[in-house]
Amino acid sequence: MIEIKNISKAFNSKVVLDSVSAAFEKGKTNMIIGASGTGKSVLLKCIVGLIDPDDGNVFFDEKDFYHASKSVKKEIRRKIGMLFQGSALFDSLTVEKNVRFPLDMLSKMSAKEKNERVDFCLDRVDLLHAKDKMPSEISGGMKKRVGIARAIVMNSQYLFCDEPNSGLDPNTSILIDNLIQEITQEYNLTTVIVSHDMNSVMEIGDYVMFLHQGKKIWEGSSQNILDSEKEELNTFVFSNKLMKKYKSAIG
């Protein structure tokens, strides 16, 4: 479980996050949604430690991340897997070496064990056939799947995804969403996804948190989202024609 308490962050005088708190449960797909520029990605980066918040705490299974010793911090970090918006694969390494990289750097496995683990993870994302390809030779959807394989290769307990569907066609988006959900349930991960894709939210969101101008103004399940009376949330959720039709269909 990940708990964030009163996270605040400002860049110069612009407040990007204003005392945001939430609890992300294990085995569930937790989603942070909101329009562009509301601080979703900044919040995610604060949680994983890429940006230091001005105020607040993050707890990974009750361990205070920001006030932990360097060794504890390192230990927590090694349980984190992250899928980046642009996949962030290392250009100079093949698909196989990208997935193997965390094992080479951080584990004490034998070469045989590493090979087996890499093959297992690539097989899990259905990319075993592409293991010798370079990142420049594979499609956007495949890059995301390699990113997922790399994120889980260390037996991560926490999975963070920053806009996993950006730049993907609807079918591939659904495929990636389902893969994330399956992996979350299979390995009992605490998964946190930043997205503004309502299809994803409705498809896989167990817990949804809505950010607006740096503040959390709504939280609940994806089922409750349609019944919300929050004006900002409704404006966001029913911004496209499909969702408007859906709303009128369900009355």
Added chain:
Amino acid sequence: MRVIGRFILFLSRLFVNREPFKIYVKRFFEESIIIGTDSIFIVVIVSLFIGAVTAVQTAYNMVSPLIPTYIIGLIVRDMVVLELAPTFTAVVFAGKVGSNIAGGLGTMRISEQVDALEVMGINSASYLVLPKILASTLMYPLLVILSAFLGIWGGYIAGTLGGYITPEEYIYGLRYEFIEFNVIFAIIKSFVFGFLIASISSFKGYFTQGGALEVGKASTNAVTNSCIAILAADFLLAQLLI
């Protein structure tokens, strides 16, 4: 002053929370190939021509018959060893290796590859930059030794084939009042220049923000700032050591 402070903090980050030693050994050899071996071709071409041009232009300026011809060899030797091999090559090296380092790190930064390393708990600055600085600091002096040898050889070829000097006179000039410290001085300079080029370029590339345009700017700034630092260090070292 703020930039210098940030630069020093950046360098101190390279040695904090380091990864296991064996990882750096592997990365050092990889970087040595990229930085050192891949620069041999340009160093060979530049060195041969600077030696040749120095010989021809020295001969052109020798208007008095009272000046012995072997002076061409002496001037080529001192020019190449003291200045052209370490400093001129450093400017070329900054253009090739500096822009490559800044561009590579800048691209890694904007495509979140640096963030990916940080999330894994790896000190990205240390992992990415330290091997580059070590490789550049240790490989550049070797390139300077090669450059000095080829520069003198280039002068010999141009001088003798052009009929400006006989081979015996050129070699006599090379040996005439040779000061051994000049070679040591050139090697000291090359260690400093190698360090400056890699560290300044890494600093510029590592902190790139924005997109492709900013990566290009970071590369340009890396080369410009490295060249300024090389020339300033060249003057300081000359004042201090000669």
